[in-house]
Amino acid sequence: MRAAIEAARAGLNVAVVTKIYPVRSHSVAAQGGINAALKETDSWEAHMFDTIKGSDYLGDQDAIEALCKEAPSDIMELERMGAIFSRDAHGHIAQRPFGGAGYPRTCYLADRTGHSLLHVMFEQLMKHGIYVYDEWHVVKLVAEDNISKGVIAIELSTGKLHRLHSKATIIATGGYGRVYKTTTNALSSTGDGMALALNAGVDLMDMEFVQFHPTVLPRTGILMTEGARGEGGFLLNSKGERFMEKYAPKVKELASRDVVSRAEQTEIEEGRGVNGCVLLDLRHLGAKKINERLSQIKDLAINFSGVNPIEEPVPVKPGAHYSMGGIATDNDGGTKVTGLFAAGEAACVSVHGANRLGGNSLLETIVFGRRAGLKAAQFCKDAKLYPFPDRFLKDASQEVAVIYERENGESIFKIRNEMNDAMEAHCGIFRDRDRLTKGYDKIKELKERFKKVSLTDKNDNYNNELLHIFEVGQMLDISEAILVGAINRQESRGSHYRRDFPKRDDENWLKHTLIYKDGEEFKIRYRDVRVTKFKPEERKY
Amino acid sequence: MKIKFNIRRFNPDDSKLNEPYFQAYDVEVTEGMTVLEALLKINEEQDPTLAFRKSCRSAICGSCAMKVNGFSKLTCSLQVIPEYKKKGRMVIEPLANHKQVKDLVVDLNPFWKKIEKVTPYLTPMDKEHEERSVSEEDEKTIDQSQRCIMCGCCNSECNALEIDSKFIAPAALAKAWRFVGDVREGDKKKRLERLSEEHGMWDCVRCIHCTQYCPKDVAPLKQIEMLRSSAMKAGILDNPGAKHVEAMADSVRRVGRLDEAAMTFKTLGFLRSIGMIPFGLKMELHGKMPLPILFPKIEKIEEVKKIYEEAAKQGTEQEKKKEE
Numbered sequence: 001m002r003a004a005i006e007a008a009r010a011g012l013n014v015a016v017v018t019k020i021y022p023v024r025s026h027s028v029a030a031q032g033g034i035n036a037a038l039k040e041t042d043s044w045e046a047h048m049f050d051t052i053k054g055s056d057y058l059g060d061q062d063a064i065e066a067l068c069k070e071a072p073s074d075i076m077e078l079e080r081m082g083a084i085f086s087r088d089a090h091g092h093i094a095q096r097p098f099g100g101a102g103y104p105r106t107c108y109l110a111d112r113t114g115h116s117l118l119h120v121m122f123e124q125l126m127k128h129g130i131y132v133y134d135e136w137h138v139v140k141l142v143a144e145d146n147i148s149k150g151v152i153a154i155e156l157s158t159g160k161l162h163r164l165h166s167k168a169t170i171i172a173t174g175g176y177g178r179v180y181k182t183t184t185n186a187l188s189s190t191g192d193g194m195a196l197a198l199n200a201g202v203d204l205m206d207m208e209f210v211q212f213h214p215t216v217l218p219r220t221g222i223l224m225t226e227g228a229r230g231e232g233g234f235l236l237n238s239k240g241e242r243f244m245e246k247y248a249p250k251v252k253e254l255a256s257r258d259v260v261s262r263a264e265q266t267e268i269e270e271g272r273g274v275n276g277c278v279l280l281d282l283r284h285l286g287a288k289k290i291n292e293r294l295s296q297i298k299d300l301a302i303n304f305s306g307v308n309p310i311e312e313p314v315p316v317k318p319g320a321h322y323s324m325g326g327i328a329t330d331n332d333g334g335t336k337v338t339g340l341f342a343a344g345e346a347a348c349v350s351v352h353g354a355n356r357l358g359g360n361s362l363l364e365t366i367v368f369g370r371r372a373g374l375k376a377a378q379f380c381k382d383a384k385l386y387p388f389p390d391r392f393l394k395d396a397s398q399e400v401a402v403i404y405e406r407e408n409g410e411s412i413f414k415i416r417n418e419m420n421d422a423m424e425a426h427c428g429i430f431r432d433r434d435r436l437t438k439g440y441d442k443i444k445e446l447k448e449r450f451k452k453v454s455l456t457d458k459n460d461n462y463n464n465e466l467l468h469i470f471e472v473g474q475m476l477d478i479s480e481a482i483l484v485g486a487i488n489r490q491e492s493r494g495s496h497y498r499r500d501f502p503k504r505d506d507e508n509w510l511k512h513t514l515i516y517k518d519g520e521e522f523k524i525r526y527r528d529v530r531v532t533k534f535k536p537e538e539r540k541y
Numbered sequence: 542m543k544i545k546f547n548i549r550r551f552n553p554d555d556s557k558l559n560e561p562y563f564q565a566y567d568v569e570v571t572e573g574m575t576v577l578e579a580l581l582k583i584n585e586e587q588d589p590t591l592a593f594r595k596s597c598r599s600a601i602c603g604s605c606a607m608k609v610n611g612f613s614k615l616t617c618s619l620q621v622i623p624e625y626k627k628k629g630r631m632v633i634e635p636l637a638n639h640k641q642v643k644d645l646v647v648d649l650n651p652f653w654k655k656i657e658k659v660t661p662y663l664t665p666m667d668k669e670h671e672e673r674s675v676s677e678e679d680e681k682t683i684d685q686s687q688r689c690i691m692c693g694c695c696n697s698e699c700n701a702l703e704i705d706s707k708f709i710a711p712a713a714l715a716k717a718w719r720f721v722g723d724v725r726e727g728d729k730k731k732r733l734e735r736l737s738e739e740h741g742m743w744d745c746v747r748c749i750h751c752t753q754y755c756p757k758d759v760a761p762l763k764q765i766e767m768l769r770s771s772a773m774k775a776g777i778l779d780n781p782g783a784k785h786v787e788a789m790a791d792s793v794r795r796v797g798r799l800d801e802a803a804m805t806f807k808t809l810g811f812l813r814s815i816g817m818i819p820f821g822l823k824m825e826l827h828g829k830m831p832l833p834i835l836f837p838k839i840e841k842i843e844e845v846k847k848i849y850e851e852a853a854k855q856g857t858e859q860e861k862k863k864e865e
Binding site for chain 2: 020029079080082084092112115116123126157187188219220222299300303304305413456457459460462
């Protein structure tokens with residue numbers, strides 16, 4: 001939406017296509033905040049260094065510089081648009097400490113920051129009169145001779161396929177958390193745009209880097225914000241020890257997410273867990289602070305785990321949370337295909353490298369959403385509108401017809417569940433060649449079986465089963481890309497931890513993984529990391 | 542534990558099933574399972590054709606609002622077993638006051654249109670690009686209204702919307718207060734004038750359903766009341782809603798009770814009051830017409846006057862404090 005707003009401001013005729021309503025997008029669930037060096041005692045250089053260190057030096061430093069330098073003015077712009085932030089005693093935007101950051105620079109609205117910002121984006125969408133194709137799911141990006149010509153989308157209320165003809169297309173479809181069984185992500189976070197782009201000839205970058213958030217509720221995977229630790233929460237094992245003292249003596253619970261998740265997993269695997277979890281203890285913060293700053297967290301813990309954090313510690317465990325990887329873009333969202341742009345979690349610029357810091361994802365959507373919108377607008381001023389190749393529409397409707405005609409095939413839910421289990425078991429926090437290969441073989445098997453799934457629901461209107469077939473097909477492609485990247489990266493960096501290669505290896509692996517499709521085959525190549533200001537050094541918290 | 546779910550279904554595309562009907566599903570429910578999880582389980586294990594909306598499954602996106610045992614709820618944050626134990630049944634229906642499109646999916650276009658009607662974006666007071674200082678108290682004024690996730694529970698339960706589909710309804714009104722109450726907003730008066738028009742904020746009948754059924758504690762009625770009192774303070778009085786309030790206050794001040802006939806004239810004016818004659822005759826037939834002329838003062842009218850004076854005094858004091 002940020003991209004659409006910027007393009008509309010530049011005078012372009014813009015429309016948003018979304019499979020759910022705009023205010024349902026999963027940014028709405030971002031709790032903790034958005035980073036920017038606003039204070040005089042802080043600096044964008046410090047923010048940049050923290051982000052680079054957090055990325056385990058895999059982030060491209062020129063992109064991170066843009067992110068951190070432009071953050072303060074973007075926050076002010078949000079404020080002008082009407083965003084509501086929590087304030088300090090002087091009425092200025094308040095900031096709280098977050099994991100991996102050397103300064104309290106996370107702006108927030110209680111524990112509802114994403115909700116506040118997403119609704120502001122929706123308001124601006126209406127202000128600029130941007131047309132929204134609500135509940136339309138894109139089934140194909142149309143690119144010919146490396147030029148983007150629009151998309152084909154299915155209108156979910158009728159089942160009709162439509163062509164949407166455009167000079168430029170910006171993908172902002174978010175992450176793929178639903179590839180995993182335990183995930184903080186929405187049911188709709190199925191990585192649609194990444195898989196569509198891969199199939200349109202675009203590279204996916206650094207897909208092996210999957211962030212596991214350290215504090216999610218068991219069973220449901222619902223997120224307990226990092227703000228809970230930012231406000232002073234402890235993590236305890238079954239013996240009641242603050243185990244982070246062992247793993248990150250200096251900053252303890254506020255080490256970066258990959259470090260905390262690995263520590264938790266180690267505690268659990270070594271028998272110091274509590275029913276497969278560790279404990280998030282907020283009791284010492286007191287009822288007042290919890291009610292004011294973490295009220296949503298309190299409600300979620302009560303409603304979904306039956307635990308009141310004012311009275312008891314909350315059992316939590318790591319869960320798939322964020323995709324550092326995504327559609328490879330330049331610093332203005334541009335991809336290999338002319339006229340095709342990407343921004344946000346769907347994209348990989350890369351500003352997060354091997355591990356993202358809390359508070360940097362909302363920031364990325366705003367800074368790079370704006371940049372992509374502006375660039376697309378400039379591009380459209382000179383670009384010509386190519387004719388829409390109708391064979392793509394014919395192919396798409398043929399593909400849908402084939403699914404409808406198939407009888408007695410397997411259930412899509414079964415395939416999805418097996419994919420979830422395989423990715424959880426074989427491509428989680430701790431990895432090795434053996435596990436990853438098993439996972440890869442399983443996904444290949446599921447891809448074959450996927451070709452034979454059939455529909456029970458033969459209706460056209462609101463056919464959720466058909467939508468899910470599209471989604472699972474895309475997630476299988478994404479799973480394969482993650483596994484291919486993970487098998488080939490023979491080092492441990494950020495969120496990607498290989499037990500058979502436990503050290504970071506800058507000599508051979510200070511580079512980005514690029515995955516592309518050659519026919520049905522996934523191919524791999526590498527690109528060097530752009531290092532400008534900060535030379536790689538050992539990462540300790 | 543096995544629980545029977547009765548679900549109101551409808552599919553306009555199916556010639557055999559194009560009237561709404563109930564279908565029962567037996568679902569094996571585990572401890573802690575939410576209604577939404579049970580619906581997903583029905584999809585997976587019994588019937589993939591059952592249509593409903595869902596996304597975040599953590600009570601923040603607003604997709605999965607439905608009627609559960611007669612009341613509008615977010616199904617993702619409602620646990621099955623406690624609800625079943627309390628009510629002894631599990632009946633799932635689509636939101637009310639919206640057209641059922643298929644099964645549990647309703648047409649939300651009118652909902653979004655109403656939101657659009659309140660100009661739902663900030664019109665900053667000054668155009669320069671710098672941070673406005675906002676006090677904690679200022680932020681608190683609008684914090685509750687901005688918790689809205691646009692799930693539609695309030696509009697589904699709204700009694701005024703049920704009889705007037707053009708009524709702006711609580712969700713949009715809560716959104717309206719989010720801007721009228723914002724210290725940074727520049728067009729407060731214009732907004733309040735538009736909200737005072739027909740089908741606007743004065744058409745709310747204050748049944749409190751919106752506040753009672755809001756899953757995020759937005760309390761739309763409270764926001765509506767703040768809009769109304771802001772409008773009156775801003776001198777926007779030339780409309781039946783504000784006149785009704787004035788007539789009511791005046792009547793109580795004068796006679797210590799509601800002189801309903803006189804209030805009708807004051808609220809609607811002479812011409813529109815004539816239109817109320819058939820309604821008045823019907824009331825008369827049922828013996829409910831108050832006597833318009835013989836309307837005696839209550840005995841202790843002096844006490845009422847004191848209350849008015851005290852209220853006025855306290856009001857001015859509060860205003861003074863706020864200015865300081």
